[in-house]
Amino acid sequence: MPPTGTSGRSVGAVPAYLDHASTTPLHxxxxxxxxxxxxxxxxxxxxxxxxxxxxxxxxxxxxxxxxTVLGARPDEISFTSSGTTAAGAALLGTATARRRxxxxxxxxxxxxxxxxxxxxxxxxxxxxxxxxxxxxHGRVDPAAFTPVPGTAVASLQxxxxxxxxxxxxxxxxxxxxxxxxxxxxxxxxxxxxxPVDVRALGVDLLTASAHKFGGPxxxxxxxxxxxxxxxxxxxxxxxxxxxxxxxxxxxxxVATAAALEARTSELAAEGPRLAGLVAELRRRLPALVDGxxxxxxxxxxxxxxxxxxxxxxxxxxxxxxxxxxxxxIAVSSGSSCTSDALTxxxxxxxxxxxxxxxxxxxxxxxxxxxDVDALLDVLPGVVREVRARFGAADLDHTP
Amino acid sequence: xxxxRGRRCPLPIIDLARAIVTVTPGATVTLWADDPAAGPxxxxxxxxxxxxxxxxxxxxxxxxxxxIRRRT
Numbered sequence: 384m385p386p387t388g389t390s391g392r393s394v395g396a397v398p399a400y401l402d403h404a405s406t407t408p409l410h411x412x413x414x415x416x417x418x419x420x421x422x423x424x425x426x427x428x429x430x431x432x433x434x435x436x437x438x439x440x441x442x443x444x445x446x447x448x449x450x451t452v453l454g455a456r457p458d459e460i461s462f463t464s465s466g467t468t469a470a471g472a473a474l475l476g477t478a479t480a481r482r483r484x485x486x487x488x489x490x491x492x493x494x495x496x497x498x499x500x501x502x503x504x505x506x507x508x509x510x511x512x513x514x515x516x517x518x519x520h521g522r523v524d525p526a527a528f529t530p531v532p533g534t535a536v537a538s539l540q541x542x543x544x545x546x547x548x549x550x551x552x553x554x555x556x557x558x559x560x561x562x563x564x565x566x567x568x569x570x571x572x573x574x575x576x577x578p579v580d581v582r583a584l585g586v587d588l589l590t591a592s593a594h595k596f597g598g599p600x601x602x603x604x605x606x607x608x609x610x611x612x613x614x615x616x617x618x619x620x621x622x623x624x625x626x627x628x629x630x631x632x633x634x635x636x637v638a639t640a641a642a643l644e645a646r647t648s649e650l651a652a653e654g655p656r657l658a659g660l661v662a663e664l665r666r667r668l669p670a671l672v673d674g675x676x677x678x679x680x681x682x683x684x685x686x687x688x689x690x691x692x693x694x695x696x697x698x699x700x701x702x703x704x705x706x707x708x709x710x711x712i713a714v715s716s717g718s719s720c721t722s723d724a725l726t727x728x729x730x731x732x733x734x735x736x737x738x739x740x741x742x743x744x745x746x747x748x749x750x751x752x753x754d755v756d757a758l759l760d761v762l763p764g765v766v767r768e769v770r771a772r773f774g775a776a777d778l779d780h781t782p
Numbered sequence: 783x784x785x786x787r788g789r790r791c792p793l794p795i796i797d798l799a800r801a802i803v804t805v806t807p808g809a810t811v812t813l814w815a816d817d818p819a820a821g822p823x824x825x826x827x828x829x830x831x832x833x834x835x836x837x838x839x840x841x842x843x844x845x846x847x848x849x850i851r852r853r854t
Contacts, residue, residue, distance in 0.1 A: 676826075676830060694826075696792075696795075696827075696830070697792050697795065697796050697799070698792060699790070699791070699792055718791070718819070719790075719791055719817070719818055719819040720790060720791065725790075725818065726818045726819075727791075727818060727819040727822060727823075731822070732822045735822070735825060735826060735829070736822075736826060737822075737823060737826040737827065737830065738791070738819045738822050738823055738826070739791045739792035739795065739819060739823055740792060773792065773793065773796060774796065775792075775796045775799070778796065778799050778800070779799075
């Protein structure tokens, strides 16, 4: 058995796991809660016998805990099977309920695929989708989010999943509300990573994903604020306030609440620590690798604190991933050669960023200075080697 | 004139970088490419290298044509 870290992940297998924005290991508090809840919360929470009541109590406590962290009411919280499912339900459920207000759904051009796929379903059903562009940092201009006539609902992410840029959600919510249009925010990048409060944001719907903040896979959060017009786009039953059909994963939901609570209590210390790792990467990269374009907002207050993205001239993202993987460093890329469809990331395209040679480094709870050092030790050599292989070694790489 | 059709990114951009230094400042290079990343990457490369993307159009025979003027 290789040694395991505090998170329980195998530290020996991956010297530097730097893809925490894709998913992050289970938080120790979530693991402990999950094990207890598997024994205590296995029964049907809708049943009235003792075991059912016990599962119900665990589920209610988890809902209350999540509501407290997010500044919501417990009856505004529903648990889905993933963040993607939650985002789809949020957007399509509001578009369905507000059909008489109009058939337009507004989304930013840099939303996660879950939101864009939901918008595509709306369009396929005869609706209209209006995309709002972004600037070079990947941020929307709130003025551009002024609703067009017939807008049923709008969706703007809290922060971007590829470059970390925070969006002006509160200001966009204000503008939309002046026209009576509700706003959904996909907060999968921010919940558990920066303070998130639905009332402060002023949003009507918020969604997130447990496995991105140290909860288990298979749980999404759907917040529908009281008074928001929403109707399930699919069949429903009596579960989750009539918003999410099917038997709830009580043990995983209990673990989700434990992860969120623990992560929230760690934020004051963890936020600045991870921001320090990102700042160091952004400072040292241009000196170590020629032809690097740092992406996202250079002002750290305009970004989440755990994501650092950049592109390197004249290298294929896939070759970079491969070279780093051979050195035991796990990161992700938005370059076309790394996607199944061989198309570049829509986020990078919308920002006007270089799409080839792209990497996203994302830190988590067990990331350390040693991870940054491991990456920066290996990356310059990998870039040089890939450029030589592509016949670009002699080109001037200075951007 | 560089025909980089059939070549995957970043190869068309490497071809462009190689071709631009063969023309005098003020003159243009015409690049043909059909990789889906070529459009955004030609524009981003021009921005990063302070070159000028003069025009682009879809080719009837497939792919896109980009005309880039050497500035420096």
